[in-house]
Amino acid sequence: MLRKIFRTLTLSIVLCLSIFSSPGNAAAAEYRQCQGILGSNESCGTYVVTPDDSLIELARQFGLGYNEIVAANPGIDPVLPNPGTKITLPSTWIVPDVPQRKGIVINIPEMRLYFFDPRNPDLVLTFPVGIGDEGSETPTGTFNIIGKLVNPPWHVPDSIRRETPGMPKVVPPGPDNPLGTHALRLSAGSVLIHGTNRPFAIGRNVSHGCIRLYPEDIQKLFRDTSVGDRVTIVRQPVKATVVAGRVLVELHGNPKENLLNKAVAELSSKRLLEQVNLVKLMVAALKKTGIPTDVSW
DSSP, X not given: OHHHXXXXXXXXXXXXXXXXXXXXXXXXXXXXXXXXXXXXXXXXEEEEOOTTOOHHHHHHHTTOOHHHHHHTSTTSOSSSOOTTOEEEXXXXXXXXXXXXXXXXXXXXXXXXXXXXXXXXXXXXXXXXXXXEOTTSOOOOEEEEEEEXXXXXXXXXXXXXXXXXTTOOSEEOXXXXXXXXXXXXXXXXXXXXXXXXXXXXXXXXXXXXXXXXXXXXXXXXXXXXXOTTOEEEEEOXXXXXXXXXXXXXXXXXXXXXXXXXXXXXXXXHHTTOGGXXXXXXXXXXXXXXXXXXXXXXX
């Protein structure tokens, strides 16, 4: 549905949304933001599954997290999808609603990081992330980068050593180090933004509070960030914006979560509810595809 909207946009808006690198590898792309939308001038790409594919591997290939590719393709086996199946690849996102789009912004429900480079304020990098598991949730709030580490050793927390007897106090750099090759230390206790030696964990709740990126993504983020940069971590399962007079919503949540009330509250706060078809909104809240969806009359 969003594809039809973008086809009707003016040339200036389409150009504003144009991707700045090769399509099909969102992780390596820089985007311009326009009217609260970030990404390509099509809401989704498609891909036909081959016998050697899994959604887990395709997620990394196309710069997506496990959560994103599974939500966009309900009913498809993520490990053994049927060859010949056409899958959806999300390629557009609504920018999180924060007071200042500056530095790093991480939205916990969608498991995605946005970097607003102060040297190029119109350009945005975006990457999928892995976050804290239940009981070890990634904290929300506004923090700063206080250190940058190359080949960091992992000082194993006592809580993990109690869970896994025999773990060493320190894991040196190398293939067994879960921090990967680069890490950004935050002013948030022991929380880091770091790489990983388990790329299949991106787009999942798997960490003890840290934020994980694909190995190739942390290198790009590490290169472009500086000590002192702001890091804003938010929890926004519902995002909304208006493009060419049409109300778009993007919803993220687990299968059992009812987002309809949260979506109504968010649209009311933005004074957009009168423009919304509640039946469309209800369907979007049930599906939770994570793809910007037109819910206008």
